[in-house]
Amino acid sequence: MTSFTLTMxxxxxxxxxxxxxxxxxxxxxxxxxxxxxEMDLSPEGRLKPPSPEHFFxxxxxxxxxxxxxxxxxxxxxxxxxxxxxxxxxxxILLGGLSGYYGGRVDALIMRFVEVMxxxxxxxxxxxxxxxxxxxxxxxxxxxxxxxxPGLCRLVRAEFLSLRERDFVSSAKVQGIPDRRIIFRHIxxxxxxxxxxxxxxxxxxxxxxxxxxxxxxxGVQIPRPxxxxxxxxxxxxxxxxxxxxxxxxxxxxxTVLSFNLVGEGxxxxxxxxxxxxx
Amino acid sequence: xxxxLRIDSxxxxxxxxxxxxxxxxxxxxxxxxGLVGESGSGKTMxxxxxxxxxxxxxxxxxxxxxxxxxxxxxxxxxxxxxxRGKKAAMSFQEPFTAFNPVMRIGEQVTEAxxxxxxxxxxxxxxxxxxxxxxxxxxxxxxHYPHELSGGERQRMMIAMALSCGPDLLILDEPTTALDVxxxxxxxxxVSELQRRKKFSVLFITHDFxxxxxxxxDVAVMKEGRIVEKGSKDKxxxxxxxxxxxxxxxxxxxxxxxxxxxxx
Ligand SMILES: Nc1ncnc2c1ncn2[C@@H]1O[C@H](COP(=O)(O)OP(=O)(O)OP(=O)(O)O)[C@@H](O)[C@H]1O
Ligand SMILES: [Mg+2]
Numbered sequence: 001m002t003s004f005t006l007t008m009x010x011x012x013x014x015x016x017x018x019x020x021x022x023x024x025x026x027x028x029x030x031x032x033x034x035x036x037x038e039m040d041l042s043p044e045g046r047l048k049p050p051s052p053e054h055f056f057x058x059x060x061x062x063x064x065x066x067x068x069x070x071x072x073x074x075x076x077x078x079x080x081x082x083x084x085x086x087x088x089x090x091x092i093l094l095g096g097l098s099g100y101y102g103g104r105v106d107a108l109i110m111r112f113v114e115v116m117x118x119x120x121x122x123x124x125x126x127x128x129x130x131x132x133x134x135x136x137x138x139x140x141x142x143x144x145x146x147x148x149p150g151l152c153r154l155v156r157a158e159f160l161s162l163r164e165r166d167f168v169s170s171a172k173v174q175g176i177p178d179r180r181i182i183f184r185h186i187x188x189x190x191x192x193x194x195x196x197x198x199x200x201x202x203x204x205x206x207x208x209x210x211x212x213x214x215x216x217x218g219v220q221i222p223r224p225x226x227x228x229x230x231x232x233x234x235x236x237x238x239x240x241x242x243x244x245x246x247x248x249x250x251x252x253x254t255v256l257s258f259n260l261v262g263e264g265x266x267x268x269x270x271x272x273x274x275x276x277x
Numbered sequence: 278x279x280x281x282l283r284i285d286s287x288x289x290x291x292x293x294x295x296x297x298x299x300x301x302x303x304x305x306x307x308x309x310x311g312l313v314g315e316s317g318s319g320k321t322m323x324x325x326x327x328x329x330x331x332x333x334x335x336x337x338x339x340x341x342x343x344x345x346x347x348x349x350x351x352x353x354x355x356x357x358x359x360x361r362g363k364k365a366a367m368s369f370q371e372p373f374t375a376f377n378p379v380m381r382i383g384e385q386v387t388e389a390x391x392x393x394x395x396x397x398x399x400x401x402x403x404x405x406x407x408x409x410x411x412x413x414x415x416x417x418x419x420h421y422p423h424e425l426s427g428g429e430r431q432r433m434m435i436a437m438a439l440s441c442g443p444d445l446l447i448l449d450e451p452t453t454a455l456d457v458x459x460x461x462x463x464x465x466x467v468s469e470l471q472r473r474k475k476f477s478v479l480f481i482t483h484d485f486x487x488x489x490x491x492x493x494d495v496a497v498m499k500e501g502r503i504v505e506k507g508s509k510d511k512x513x514x515x516x517x518x519x520x521x522x523x524x525x526x527x528x529x530x531x532x533x534x535x536x537x538x539x540x
Pocket of ligand 1 (some may be wrong): 291296314315316317318319320321370379482
């Protein structure tokens, strides 16, 4: 019982943070007190510490860090969500085919998954981005295209056990076509672990995007993202802590929230974990 | 007399094991054949072979399965799919697990009709007819499987099997998972529907008292072989095989007081 309430508290905390982040991101133009690109290069305007006018201070070019953070949230969250949507689609499709048909289809897809696992993903992403050129769209697509193998295995395992169930045989007996059996009968019953994995992946994708932007391979300046605000701040670490502190905290909180929700969902949805208390 | 289903020296292997060993029998048009045998004798495998749905690893070594004169053994998977539901349909042993838990019952029944080319409106209309036909209120179609009782689920499964008007209905132990009073209702329902709609039935069971109530003909199966077949009266009155006598011996007879234990 206590573990159940604890799980619920974690999920609610996570959802609350994610909701706040998402709302401020969506309504950034309304909430932001300044234009995120507007510079003030006067000596008094630059590197101002947090104050009532500038909640999170200003950066080396006199831009309002709070406003930049709000616009950066748009990028980080949309990269996280879109990359995961891409990865979930690929994972479900390949994992589903693999688990449902088995045999040679399965062998082929699983070898492909193993090859994907062999590459250190982050370096693969870096390599591809260097070839294609850094942009938000490329970052989303590349994260999506490289992060599906884990999910693919998960979906495959679910399909392997579900396809043996009576209701699947029953649908086959009725002459229901395979496509419909896969998407209407098996998939809805296999979604629980997909939700868990997808939630955790959003956090991971946000982290990857921040890291790429930090390395200059993601969102390009002057457009703000949490990662590149952090980069700009690292040169002023000694006397302008707010430039690195706020984006760092934002990344930490967001990733933490997605992990709390993901783990919480896992505990709620997995009957084996639930019984163990 | 025409035959709806005719199985001709069918042999099926799964791996090294022979699960069906050269069986031959037929289901005549408009008649009910009771396929009887103990657990593991290969009854379900026979039914799946008729539908072209043998489990992975099963190989048909020889023989023919003729549905209305067409052999399904050499057919492509897609050809077989089109026959299923339309020419031959089946209801499963376990009414509890045979429905998708996250889909409404009604939707699962209409889906079969849609898969065989019926319009949405036509399928909805037929769904109401079907549920009345199996003596349930059409409102039940909006429920999820776990909200129905075992008997109701079995009725809906029969409705689903009959949705596309099959020539052959295969019932795999439709009463085994149900209690005795519900069993009787299901048997009455099957014989009534069969009399009205004139389809043929392959009725699988291990219980001779059920065969006695419902079947016209009987085939007895043991370890993948048919050991005895014929009309019900002939097989029940003068069983020719030791195994058949043993199975018949399991029926409790009314008025049979000899074996009663002293109170
Ligand atoms: N997937 C499978 N792989 C290998 N052998 C199987 C498989 N399914 C069934 N068998 C074997 O095939 C034989 C026949 O099984 P079948 O399910 O047809 O029996 P049944 O007569 O329907 O029994 P019951 O009354 O218990 O339903 C059994 O010996 C069983 O062990
Ligand atoms: Mg069986």
